[in-house]
Structure formats: structure tokens, C-alpha cells
Amino acid sequence: MTWSALTKKQQQMVFATVILAGVQIFILAYFLGWMSPSNSPGGSAKEELNALQEKLDEARNVLGRSEIIAKGLEESIAKLEALEIYTPRRSDRYAWAYEYVSLRATRAGIELDNLEEILFLGDDKTKSANAPYEISVLTQCGYNDLIEFLWRLERGNMLLRIKEIEITRLPDTSLRQQVRIAVQWPGTLEIKRGTAK
Amino acid sequence: MGSAGSFGNRRAGGGYAATENQKTLDLLEQWTQGGRAPMYTVLRAVQMEIPPQMQFSTLFAGIREEDEVPKGSYYILRLNGRAQGELVAVEAKRKLNTDAEVRGFCGEVRLISSQREVGDSWTFALEGRRRAGGAQ
Numbered sequence: 001m002t003w004s005a006l007t008k009k010q011q012q013m014v015f016a017t018v019i020l021a022g023v024q025i026f027i028l029a030y031f032l033g034w035m036s037p038s039n040s041p042g043g044s045a046k047e048e049l050n051a052l053q054e055k056l057d058e059a060r061n062v063l064g065r066s067e068i069i070a071k072g073l074e075e076s077i078a079k080l081e082a083l084e085i086y087t088p089r090r091s092d093r094y095a096w097a098y099e100y101v102s103l104r105a106t107r108a109g110i111e112l113d114n115l116e117e118i119l120f121l122g123d124d125k126t127k128s129a130n131a132p133y134e135i136s137v138l139t140q141c142g143y144n145d146l147i148e149f150l151w152r153l154e155r156g157n158m159l160l161r162i163k164e165i166e167i168t169r170l171p172d173t174s175l176r177q178q179v180r181i182a183v184q185w186p187g188t189l190e191i192k193r194g195t196a197k
Numbered sequence: 198m199g200s201a202g203s204f205g206n207r208r209a210g211g212g213y214a215a216t217e218n219q220k221t222l223d224l225l226e227q228w229t230q231g232g233r234a235p236m237y238t239v240l241r242a243v244q245m246e247i248p249p250q251m252q253f254s255t256l257f258a259g260i261r262e263e264d265e266v267p268k269g270s271y272y273i274l275r276l277n278g279r280a281q282g283e284l285v286a287v288e289a290k291r292k293l294n295t296d297a298e299v300r301g302f303c304g305e306v307r308l309i310s311s312q313r314e315v316g317d318s319w320t321f322a323l324e325g326r327r328r329a330g331g332a333q
Contacts, residue, residue, distance in 0.1 A: 069211045076218035083225055143244060150237035158229055162236035164259020169252070169278075182259065186228050189221065192214035 073194050080191045086159040087189045088133055093117075097135050101183065104156060105139070108149035114138040118182070132184040134163065140176045143167075150181075159185055233260075233272055234298050242298035243276070250285045251321075253278030258302070260329055270329035274303040277322045279314065286311050286321035293323070303327050 003011065088096040094117050105112050118134040141149070146167070153160055163182040170178055233239075239258055247253070257275040262268075280286050286308055293299045293306040300306075303325030310322040 066211070069215055073211050073215040073218070076215055076222060079222055080218055143240075147237050147241050147244070150235070150240065154235040154237055159225065161228065162259070164257065164261065165236060165240070166259075167253075167256040169254045174252070186225060189225070190217075191221075192217045194211035194214035 077191055077193060080189065083159065084189055084191070086157050087185050090188070093133055094135070097133070097183070097185070100157065101135070101137060101153065104152035105137075105149055108152055109145050110139050110141045110149050112137060112139050131187045132161075132163075133187055134182060134184045137179075137181040137183060139179050139181075140170065141179060142176055146177070146179055153183065157185075161185070233302050238298045239274070239302045242296045243274070243293070246292040246296050246299065247276075247289055248285055248292070250281040251278055251289055252280075263326075267328070271326045272303050272329055274299065274306065274325045275323070278320070280319045280321055281317055283311075283313075283317070283319060286319065286323065289321075290323055293325070299325065 006014070088094075097117075098115055101115060102112060114137070116136045116138075118136055139149075150162060150165075154162065161184045163184045165182075166180045168178040170176055236258065240256075243256070243258075253276050255275075255277045257273065260270050260272050263271050263273075280289070290306055290308045304327035306323055306325035308321065309324050310320075312320050314320050
């Protein structure tokens with residue numbers, strides 16, 4: 001059978017069938033990703049997958065760093081909490097310091113004449129908050145008792161600092177002296193706990 | 198991505214807190230080191246090195262802000278008193294300077310005044326000072 005033997009209607013049907021087959025092949029190729037990936041829905045899915053993978057990697061990275069930071073924070077909090085017991089409590093510093101000093105004075109056989117809080121006289125609140133906490137101790141005692149008292153004060157608290165000591169001879173006796181001691185602790189021990197957890 | 202944002206904020210907060218805590222720890226370490234020996238060891242050393250012919254009327258030991266150049270904080274040991282014998286204060290100065298605790302605290306001790314009071318009785322003043330944070 002030749003092309004010329006077909007009627008015009010048959011020719012038109014064959015032509016339409018060929019066109020339809022071509023269109024079906026094109027559509028099939030498009031959805032199977034045989035064509036350029038950027039122009040097909042399958043390629044778009046790959047790109048999206050790659051983007052998601054990148055975000056996942058980034059999140060893993062952030063998570064890793066976060067664990068390191070959290071560990072460092074926990075360690076620093078533990079160290080500061082261990083030191084916190086050596087500083088006067090912010091709410092009632094004088095009573096805390098009084099108890100600490102008075103107890104050691106008694107053990108050293110010393111009677112305290114006065115224990116006074118030295119207040120920071122300034123307008124700068126930041127400086128005031130960071131200033132060391134200081135008390136002044138007045139007593140009359142012998143030199144050996146004084147050394148024992150200082151030993152008990154300094155050995156019992158790693159953050160206590162004797163800022164200065166002034167010993168003045170009393171006119172009527174050589175067994176005891178007038179003693180003034182300035183004792184300091186760090187002003188603030190603020191522990192930052194972060195916002196995590 | 199609301200959850201990622203809040204996660205990032207928490208991470209940043211934890212990092213800030215850890216850094217601030219480390220700063221506090223460094224300051225406390227500086228505070229405890231202080232560049233000097235405990236005060237009881239200094240006073241014990243002074244007691245051991247002062248000869249029996251000497252009596253002090255005042256003793257000061259501590260850290261003070263001084264206006265002298267260079268301005269700053271100084272560890273100071275100052276002794277004033279009376280000695281029986283002209284060179285007793287010189288001998289005391291020599292002995293104090295051989296003591297590691299004393300030198301570590303205030304550097305070299307100097308005899309800054311010596312004056313006959315009556316007969317063989319002399320008044321004296323000894324002083325050592327070292328800049329805080331500086332070389333001993």
C-alpha cells in the first residue's frame with residue numbers, strides 16, 4: 001500500500017496518529033527526566049533535596065558547636081558555685097562577714113572591739129557594684145595571738161584578702177597592741193547561667 | 198524557621214554566659230594570686246627578724262594607693278620604733294632583707310630615718326615598698 005493509494009481522510013488520520021505519538025513520547029521523556037534537569041519537575045526535586053541536605057548539615061554543625069558551648073558553660077558554673085561559698089552573700093554581707101571573723105577571733109583568743117563595714121562612697125553605681133567588700137576590724141591583742149588570728153582568717157577563706165594592718169603600741173603595756181585590720185572580699189560573684197534549658 | 202531562630206538565640210546566650218563566667222573566674226584567680234604572700238607569714242617573718250633590742254611603736258603592712266610617680270598601688274611595710282644601740286636598726290634592715298617573705302611582700306626594706314633619742318636609745322623608721330603587679 002502506498003501513500004497515494006490512501007484516501008485523503010486516511011492520510012489525515014495517519015498524520016494525526018503520528019503527531020499524537022510524537023507528543024506522547026515528548027511528555028514521557030519530560031517526566032522521566034531525560035531532558036534538561038533544570039527544566040523538569042524531577043530536576044527541581046533534586047535541587048530541593050540538595051538544599052535540604054545543606055540545611056541539615058548546617059544544623060548538625062550548629063548543634064555540635066552548641067554542645068561545646070553548653071559544656072563550657074556547665075564547667076564555668078560549677079567552678080563559680082564552688083567559689084561562691086567563700087564570698088559574703090549579697091543580701092546580708094555584714095552578718096556573714098561578722099560571723100566569719102568573730103568565730104576565728106574567738107578561736108585565736110582575741111576579743112573584737114569593733115567590726116565595721118566600709119561603704120563605697122561614690123556616685124558610680126557600676127564601680128560601686130564591682131568594688132571589693134571591705135570591713136575594718138579593731139582589737140587589742142598580743143603579737144602571737146594576732147598572727148594566729150590572721151592565719152585562721154586567711155587559711156579559712158581563699159578569697160579573703162588582708163588589705164592592710166596597722167599595729168600601734170599601747171602606752172601602758174607591751175603585752176598587747178592596738179590593731180586595725182582591713183579585710184576584703186571580691187565585690188560581686190555573679191554567675192551567668194545562660195538562657196538554654 | 199522559627200525554631201531554628203530560637204535555637205540560635207539560646208546558643209548565643211549560652212556562649213555569652215560562658216564567656217562572662219570565664220572573665221569572672223580570671224578575675225578571681227587574679228584576686229587570689231594577688232602577687233604577695235599571706236599577711237600572717239609577713240608578720241611572722243618580721244617578728245623573727247627584728248632583734249630583741251628593738252621595739253616598734255607602729256607597724257603598717259598592706260596595699261595602698263600612692264600619689265608618687267609612677268602612681269598606683271604599692272605593697273608597703275613600714276616600721277617605726279625605738280632601738281637600744283646605734284646600729285641595731287641597720288642590723289634589723291639587713292636581716293629583714295634576707296627574708297624571702299619580707300622581700301616578696303614589699304621588695305627591699307630601707308632605713309629611712311635614725312635619730313638619737315637619749316643616751317643609747319635611738320628612734321628609727323624602716324620602710325619597704327613594691328609596686329603592685331610589678332617586679333619584686
